Amino acid sequence: EVQLVQSGAEVKKPGESLKISCKGSGYSFTTHWIAWVRQMPGKGLEWMGIIYPGDSDTRYSPSFQGQVTISADKSITTAYLQWSSLKASDTAMYYCARPDGGLGFWGQGTLVTVSS
Amino acid sequence: QAVVTQEPSLTVSPGGTVTLTCGSSTGAVTSGHYPCWFQQKPGQAPRTLIFDTRNKHSWTPARFSGSLLGGKAALTLSGAQPEDEADYYCLLSYSGARVFGGGTKLTVL
Numbered sequence: 001e002v003q004l005v006q007s008g009a010e011v012k013k014p015g016e017s018l019k020i021s022c023k024g025s026g027y028s029f030t031t032h033w034i035a036w037v038r039q040m041p042g043k044g045l046e047w048m049g050i051i052y053p054g055d056s057d058t059r060y061s062p063s064f065q066g067q068v069t070i071s072a073d074k075s076i077t078t079a080y081l082q083w084s085s086l087k088a089s090d091t092a093m094y095y096c097a098r099p100d101g102g103l104g105f106w107g108q109g110t111l112v113t114v115s116s
Numbered sequence: 117q118a119v120v121t122q123e124p125s126l127t128v129s130p131g132g133t134v135t136l137t138c139g140s141s142t143g144a145v146t147s148g149h150y151p152c153w154f155q156q157k158p159g160q161a162p163r164t165l166i167f168d169t170r171n172k173h174s175w176t177p178a179r180f181s182g183s184l185l186g187g188k189a190a191l192t193l194s195g196a197q198p199e200d201e202a203d204y205y206c207l208l209s210y211s212g213a214r215v216f217g218g219g220t221k222l223t224v225l
Contacts, residue, residue: 044219045162045205062117095161102152102167109161
């Protein structure tokens, strides 16, 4: 069974760094892309970017280029989304998903709250 | 970056039929945009209903169908059920870059 399990909710202060994770199991992690999707409170879905864990080929949406870093560690079948300096506007639910059959498999989401 | 447009809200009667559409600021939506449709209910992660214009997953109820209509991608719900009340999003691919539409809030009333 394909599963994407995300790390737990985070509460951070502006300026802090953060790295959230998405662990894939039940499939060949290195041969399937992983995408990250943002959903701000009460708002729609936003495509952030995508990574191919096999060679770490990473592509960012223009809106997120330079704002976040997407990475993966294939040895532990885990993809990451990280910020070096959080802003209040980064408060959102973040989903990882596998883009096969649309986005056929989704993580449960990680809620990130940034507040002073 | 392209802008993908959807109806902000629609209402359908139980048992009725409704069509949601997904347009692109770059012109007509084609199969080459690999249109996908997602359903999201409150407090839940989205799930894919339709991919590559009209393909369904095993979990997609038969009452949902995808197509291209008048230069847009379309999601048609035939025989709406109360449990279909949700937010619906489309996703288009632009030579690898992908953009979500703003979503349609569907009310079954």
